[in-house]
Amino acid sequence: MEGGAAASTPAALPYYVAFSQLLGLTLVSMTGAWLGLYRGGIAWESDLQFNAHPLCMVIGLVFLQGDALLVYRVFRNEAKRTTKVLHGLLHVFALVIALVGLVAVFDYHRRKGYADLYSLHSWCGILVFVLYLVQWLVGFSFFLFPGAPFSLRSRYRPQHIFFGATIFLLSVGTALLGLKEALLFNLGDKYSAFEPEGILANVLGLLLACFGGAVLYILTRADWKRPSQAEEQALSMDFKTLTEGDSPGSQ
Amino acid sequence: MEGGAAASTPAALPYYVAFSQLLGLTLVSMTGAWLGLYRGGIAWESDLQFNAHPLCMVIGLVFLQGDALLVYRVFRNEAKRTTKVLHGLLHVFALVIALVGLVAVFDYHRRKGYADLYSLHSWCGILVFVLYLVQWLVGFSFFLFPGAPFSLRSRYRPQHIFFGATIFLLSVGTALLGLKEALLFNLGDKYSAFEPEGILANVLGLLLACFGGAVLYILTRADWKRPSQAEEQALSMDFKTLTEGDSPGSQ
Numbered sequence: 197m198e199g200g201a202a203a204s205t206p207a208a209l210p211y212y213v214a215f216s217q218l219l220g221l222t223l224v225s226m227t228g229a230w231l232g233l234y235r236g237g238i239a240w241e242s243d244l245q246f247n248a249h250p251l252c253m254v255i256g257l258v259f260l261q262g263d264a265l266l267v268y269r270v271f272r273n274e275a276k277r278t279t280k281v282l283h284g285l286l287h288v289f290a291l292v293i294a295l296v297g298l299v300a301v302f303d304y305h306r307r308k309g310y311a312d313l314y315s316l317h318s319w320c321g322i323l324v325f326v327l328y329l330v331q332w333l334v335g336f337s338f339f340l341f342p343g344a345p346f347s348l349r350s351r352y353r354p355q356h357i358f359f360g361a362t363i364f365l366l367s368v369g370t371a372l373l374g375l376k377e378a379l380l381f382n383l384g385d386k387y388s389a390f391e392p393e394g395i396l397a398n399v400l401g402l403l404l405a406c407f408g409g410a411v412l413y414i415l416t417r418a419d420w421k422r423p424s425q426a427e428e429q430a431l432s433m434d435f436k437t438l439t440e441g442d443s444p445g446s447q
Numbered sequence: 448m449e450g451g452a453a454a455s456t457p458a459a460l461p462y463y464v465a466f467s468q469l470l471g472l473t474l475v476s477m478t479g480a481w482l483g484l485y486r487g488g489i490a491w492e493s494d495l496q497f498n499a500h501p502l503c504m505v506i507g508l509v510f511l512q513g514d515a516l517l518v519y520r521v522f523r524n525e526a527k528r529t530t531k532v533l534h535g536l537l538h539v540f541a542l543v544i545a546l547v548g549l550v551a552v553f554d555y556h557r558r559k560g561y562a563d564l565y566s567l568h569s570w571c572g573i574l575v576f577v578l579y580l581v582q583w584l585v586g587f588s589f590f591l592f593p594g595a596p597f598s599l600r601s602r603y604r605p606q607h608i609f610f611g612a613t614i615f616l617l618s619v620g621t622a623l624l625g626l627k628e629a630l631l632f633n634l635g636d637k638y639s640a641f642e643p644e645g646i647l648a649n650v651l652g653l654l655l656a657c658f659g660g661a662v663l664y665i666l667t668r669a670d671w672k673r674p675s676q677a678e679e680q681a682l683s684m685d686f687k688t689l690t691e692g693d694s695p696g697s698q
Contacts, residue, residue, distance in 0.1 A: 314639045314645065365616060387565060398570050
């Protein structure tokens with residue numbers, strides 16, 4: 197950690213991050229509680245295989261994806277390279293867990309003879325998964341794989357951030373659609389009788405939306421953005437020197 | 448229109464705005480087509496009253512709300528006060544149309560003896576409507592009603608922008624949940640047989656998400672933000688003069 201001034205952390209940031217983590221962990225536990233209490237729990241080799249789908253998606257494409265976005269705010273004073281690797285790794289974990297969730301639902305459909313990919317939830321879900329994979333691959337080749345020119349990185353960075361946040365929000369929206377689908381398929385008319393499962397799942401839905409909002413708030417607060425660090429400033433100067441032919445001292 | 452430098456419009460902005468408007472108008476027409484082709488059209492004094500609900504919500508809480516957010520990008524070179532009034536007015540239109548949509552569904556439920564506010568869609572919908580109304584009232588008293596101190600406006604502005612975008616995205620999410628609900632209630636098992644209505648509504652859902660994404664992209668592009676204008680710079684200087692005791696010339 198270098199650069200005294202850059203080491204400061206905004207006073208309110210840790211509280212907002214803690215709140216988002218509390219929301220995220222509540223989300224994951226509540227999804228587990230819903231599946232355990234009202235859907236018979238989770239098992240791979242039975243009809244309970246379906247239940248692996250919502251749990252994997254909430255852990256991978258909501259909680260871990262959200263946390264991967266927050267890495268640059270939480271570890272704002274660590275070396276950029278470390279933060280970058282952690283960001284990439286969290287997204288890999290999220291992708292793998294989401295893949296298990298995808299396999300679970302396709303496998304379940306195949307065994308039960310159900311049609312695949314007919315619903316709005318499934319269309320959004322496949323779109324999110326493909327976009328997420330493409331974003332990871334493009335992000336990796338621009339920012340982690342050595343060789344991408346600095347100017348290209350600078351031009352792609354805002355797009356990477358916008359699409360990262362958009363894919364995350366689309367993941368939250370897709371989870372809400374899936375939750376709604378699960379409720380309407382299984383509860384039917386009982387949903388309108390304010391069954392406990394319906395209330396629990398509605399609260400889970402609101403918490404999903406709140407987690408999305410909390411992550412978005414932390415990401416978009418202008419004064420909480422990661423400060424530019426000495427090493428990056430030096431790199432940026434080296435690059436300017438190379439392209440403009442100036443000496444660093446002339447900046 | 449004053450301030451020569453401020454009069455420039457980024458080259459790509461009009462194309463993105465035109466694309467968003469094309470998406471928005473397609474959304475509204477497609478919602479109308481869906482209700483006309485597969486749901487028997489719209490009428491107030493019959494069972495068709497329900498159909499006023501999705502149409503009003505897509506026009507008010509999606510299309511008009513989205514356009515109200517874009518006003519500061521589209522009319523970036525007009526006087527700030529004119530833009531502000533247009534922003535406020537578009538939101539009023541959106542609120543009134545959404546209110547008609549709300550009355551339609553509550554009235555329909557009452558006549559049919561259906562339960563109110565049991566579903567995740569309805570919970571999110573009521574939350575969105577209340578937040579939207581509160582945001583409008585707070586925004587009006589801070590920015591349009593004279594008297595709010597300049598320092599308070601400056602501190603509230605980022606919150607107003609964040610919550611405005613969040614309420615818009617939550618509106619899009621709620622519309623997706625409602626669409627899904629309408630499909631599962633009415634199509635039932637036919638949904639998985641790839642019925643034309645299901646495909647049309649899924650495409651409508653994807654377009655809703657795309658419109659949300661397009662508005663968000665235009666709003667968040669840093670270089671498309673509204674430039675600070677001569678009149679506002681002068682106001683800001685006057686304020687600084689008042690609070691810091693400096694002369695405008697010393698800036």
